[in-house]
Amino acid sequence: MSQTASLSPDPATALLSVLAQGLQRHAKSATAATLGDRSRYIGLSDIGRGLDCLRATVAGKLPAANSPFPQSNLAQAATLSRQLTLQRGHCFESLVGQALAAHRLNTLHQLEIDVVHQGTPIKAHLDFVLVSDAPVPTVRILECKSTKRLPETLYAYYESQVYGQVGLLKAAWNTPAFHLRDPTGTVLHAGLTFPELCQAQFGITLPTNSNQVDLKAWVLCLSMTDAKVFGPYRPHQAMLSLCLKTAGTIWQQLQDCLTGKSVIDSLPTATGCHPLCAFCDWNADCPKFDGPDQPGWEVDLQELVSLKASRSTLEEAIQEKEAAIKAAYARTPTKGGWIHAGTYRFKVAQQAGRRTLDKDKLRLELIGLTGSHDDADQLLARCESQGQPFDRLTISPINQKRTATPQRVAASFQTPK
Numbered sequence: 001m002s003q004t005a006s007l008s009p010d011p012a013t014a015l016l017s018v019l020a021q022g023l024q025r026h027a028k029s030a031t032a033a034t035l036g037d038r039s040r041y042i043g044l045s046d047i048g049r050g051l052d053c054l055r056a057t058v059a060g061k062l063p064a065a066n067s068p069f070p071q072s073n074l075a076q077a078a079t080l081s082r083q084l085t086l087q088r089g090h091c092f093e094s095l096v097g098q099a100l101a102a103h104r105l106n107t108l109h110q111l112e113i114d115v116v117h118q119g120t121p122i123k124a125h126l127d128f129v130l131v132s133d134a135p136v137p138t139v140r141i142l143e144c145k146s147t148k149r150l151p152e153t154l155y156a157y158y159e160s161q162v163y164g165q166v167g168l169l170k171a172a173w174n175t176p177a178f179h180l181r182d183p184t185g186t187v188l189h190a191g192l193t194f195p196e197l198c199q200a201q202f203g204i205t206l207p208t209n210s211n212q213v214d215l216k217a218w219v220l221c222l223s224m225t226d227a228k229v230f231g232p233y234r235p236h237q238a239m240l241s242l243c244l245k246t247a248g249t250i251w252q253q254l255q256d257c258l259t260g261k262s263v264i265d266s267l268p269t270a271t272g273c274h275p276l277c278a279f280c281d282w283n284a285d286c287p288k289f290d291g292p293d294q295p296g297w298e299v300d301l302q303e304l305v306s307l308k309a310s311r312s313t314l315e316e317a318i319q320e321k322e323a324a325i326k327a328a329y330a331r332t333p334t335k336g337g338w339i340h341a342g343t344y345r346f347k348v349a350q351q352a353g354r355r356t357l358d359k360d361k362l363r364l365e366l367i368g369l370t371g372s373h374d375d376a377d378q379l380l381a382r383c384e385s386q387g388q389p390f391d392r393l394t395i396s397p398i399n400q401k402r403t404a405t406p407q408r409v410a411a412s413f414q415t416p417k
């Protein structure tokens, strides 16, 4: 058992605390071994995040001013929950690696592309890159994402990341920007071009011109019970330029905060009710949430949050149970008929899908009929109605960490050379 783990008199809480602290330490050492010091370069996940919130992205690269392990049971539970979510992603990634290895495909895991663009050090870490030289030179990037529920469409944050990966791989193809480490962090290849690395790793020959290669990227989203693929994403010059420009902005703002030219609270924050804010380590003193202190409200808010959590657990349990009963029914010979079970009877029958009106298609039809965009829009506007405005209560958790003050930052951090 860790010597510094803070044990509470309640053994169950103490055990969870040891687990949360251990996961935190493991995450830190695994990141250091495979990704290096993330404060000294801009990663592609920083870019995706920076497009949403510059303050959180830069704050994440500053040395932590005060990040003790949380002491309250509630805060420890939140830390454990976040660590489990984060590390579930790594477990899935290793599972996907095993699936690809079972096919004996030429697979590079955590390929690093290291470039400097207009003074900004950028590193991309690609989960999996599959390579083949026949029948035509082919490269497929596979980025794994673990999500609680599979999304209908891919989040913009993930899309910008994968566009950055495929764009950088193409742009840096024949430059010595490629590095490969084993899972312990030991360097296998460093400073090679992509064709050189594939030759060294797999003994296959790829063209030195990336235009002669079929290059695409996919995103594989995994939930606990399902998977969904998004793509393909091809190299796209405008998306790559956006990624590089965003990397430059993050790097510049980071240097300005480190040297005291700028303060973290002057940076743009995410707008609206952004989902990032609830999980943000720097939300405790975020200026977006400026407001008076009223600690007397905490108990009521805590009760409401806990009731909502119970509701969502209950809804999940209902969905799971319903799915299990439907699956069991499908295996019986009673196709569409009733089954009697004690004081209940039940059946599963197909219902017609919900009918919806496609507003964009309707608009096009109306433009065709009226021959005018304005007439079509006016007609649509006359048929639209809006509900009464309503009051919405938004509760956002305050996390533990606070951003570093510029003075502490300048004193404790060496600017990268």
Ligand code: SF4
Binding pocket: 053, 054, 055, 056, 269, 270, 271, 274, 276, 277, 278, 280, 281, 282, 283, 286, 287, 288
């Ligand atoms: S709390 Fe939200 S707006 Fe503030 S830094 Fe974090 S992500 Fe950005």
